[in-house]
Amino acid sequence: MRPWNLAETNYGTVKNLHYEVAVLPLGATEPHNLHLPYSMDTLEADLIGDKICEAAHARGAQVVLLPTVPYGTQTNQMEFPLAMNLNPATLAIVIGDLVESLVRHGILKIVLLNSHGGNDLKPVLRELFNQTQAKLFLCNWYATFNDLYHTIFERKDDHAGEMETSLALAYCPELVGQNPDGSLTADEGRTAPCRFEAVNRGWISITRPWHLLTTNAGAGNPHAATAEKGRRLVDLLVERLAAFLVELSAAPLDERFPY
Numbered sequence: 001m002r003p004w005n006l007a008e009t010n011y012g013t014v015k016n017l018h019y020e021v022a023v024l025p026l027g028a029t030e031p032h033n034l035h036l037p038y039s040m041d042t043l044e045a046d047l048i049g050d051k052i053c054e055a056a057h058a059r060g061a062q063v064v065l066l067p068t069v070p071y072g073t074q075t076n077q078m079e080f081p082l083a084m085n086l087n088p089a090t091l092a093i094v095i096g097d098l099v100e101s102l103v104r105h106g107i108l109k110i111v112l113l114n115s116h117g118g119n120d121l122k123p124v125l126r127e128l129f130n131q132t133q134a135k136l137f138l139c140n141w142y143a144t145f146n147d148l149y150h151t152i153f154e155r156k157d158d159h160a161g162e163m164e165t166s167l168a169l170a171y172c173p174e175l176v177g178q179n180p181d182g183s184l185t186a187d188e189g190r191t192a193p194c195r196f197e198a199v200n201r202g203w204i205s206i207t208r209p210w211h212l213l214t215t216n217a218g219a220g221n222p223h224a225a226t227a228e229k230g231r232r233l234v235d236l237l238v239e240r241l242a243a244f245l246v247e248l249s250a251a252p253l254d255e256r257f258p259y
Ligand SMILES: [Zn+2]
Pocket: 032, 040, 041, 159, 160, 164
């Protein structure tokens, strides 16, 4: 039995348990270069959610992992077939309803485990701040290891590059497009520079039109990916994020929380 995984457990188990923390993962349905599945972000959310909750549960945390929301914000990917969009305001409503379901069930410590760069969720936390009793935490898991990124990977990854492909090779290799010689069916994941230098430098930001930025939806070269790199990354994420879940589960909801 894996009582931390709500999709797998049953009412006979849940009725006798108390959960302190809920983890709500958020994925997407979008193309990932030519070689990774449309569900890549959702698979990553499932995988990382499961691994961190399993480790936290083993260390005594009262944590439950919810099923992943499989759609995210894709407004800038709609030139690609079957990118499936939830506008930011729609996604915020979905999250708000799920948060209130958890509050109704007595779970007030809620972690949004975001797997998709197009999901801009900080405004959701701000908006719900005075509207819910829940204490909301946001984890963009792909932004939790910038300090160690280059100890595992050669090239910076944005979308469907070395990092995501390594995760896929480690945990769902049957879904990775490969040629008979074992090479990836991917292109090089090259991205076009913006005509405005201030945008390239990050002084000015835009929502990038993905079909103009990329060649086949990939941003980042995937060809140095290996399963071993994917496993090392998950070990690192478990070390960092499971430790947080254990602390969060044990923390009393007093009036100074979270300080
Ligand atoms: Zn992705």
